[in-house]
Amino acid sequence: MRALRILLIIAVVLGGLFVAADRIAVGLAESEVAGKIKSTQGLSANPEVSINGFPFLTQVAGKELDEVDVTMDGVTASSAGRSLRITEMTAELRDVRLENNFSSATADRATGSAGISYADLSTASSEGVTVSYGGRDQSGKSQVKVTARVALLGRSFERSVISTVSVVDGDTIRLRADEIPGAGIPGLENLVRGKIDFDREISGLPQGLKLDKVVTTEKGVDISVVGDGVKLAG
Incomplete structure (x- = not known):
């Protein structure tokens, strides 16, 4: 023992x-x-x-x-x-x-x-463009509010639109406005869309990781990666 x-x-x-x-x-x-x-x-x-x-x-x-x-x-x-x-x-x-x-x-x-704040997303946008929280539409798609100031025919226009944010091809964040307020003014819609509709390809992430889905929150954009x-x- x-x-x-x-x-x-x-x-x-x-x-x-x-x-x-x-x-x-x-x-x-x-x-x-x-x-x-x-x-x-x-x-x-x-x-x-x-x-x-x-x-x-x-x-x-x-x-x-x-x-x-x-x-x-x-x-x-x-x-x-x-x-x-x-x-x-x-x-x-x-x-x-x-x-x-x-x-x-x-x-x-x-x-x-991965998380991106609206301030950082605005910095990566065109000059004079700010991005903020836009909630979700009726189908649940993530949205952001995009505000841009443009000049046309000697006048300054500021437009705020709701844009859908999505992931494309595993490496690109896409913002697309559903509708441009005041688009009846000739040339205004194309000018505004030229600033607020954009694709931003994200490079520099760890090799092998891809963007999968994106969800908007009050603090910023949350992206799932795989x-x-x-x-x-x-």
Whole structure:
């Protein structure tokens, strides 16, 4: 009985040491991945990285991680020659393969979300255009309110319209006005639409991620993202 108790104590101690070593290794790996993502995406601060699943060391030995969650702030994408700031992006990556002697990693699939404030969306729009919350139409489509000031025949016109916002081709945000108030004035509709109807292709996101759906909220535009073969680091 005494020998059995000693074996049990040893097993508990060794188990505790293994768990501790495993958690330390996870922390070091999360820090390393965060640094790589910061460098790759040009972030001002390290993102939050969580490597899930236990034991971690066994996953590393198999060169595949079950799940990695990443939260990034201040991602800047390019859009039609203008920079577009994404306030926060989250990504849940599954089946992450460790490659090139652990210097890079690729996730088989990923889901997540990205947020863009109306102020940042206005900055990425044409000059003199502001974008704000427009609610949803009767069918549930997301809408924004777009205000533009234009000059025509020596007169200044300001028009506010409700535009539908959507995702096109997995990389483009599209705004289209349903109707232009005062469109009976010759040339006014084309002039206003030239400012407020636009497509903004978003580039600079992590390789492999694509825009999926867009929803408007009072604070900004929320975009869901999906991807296959998403490059996590390297």
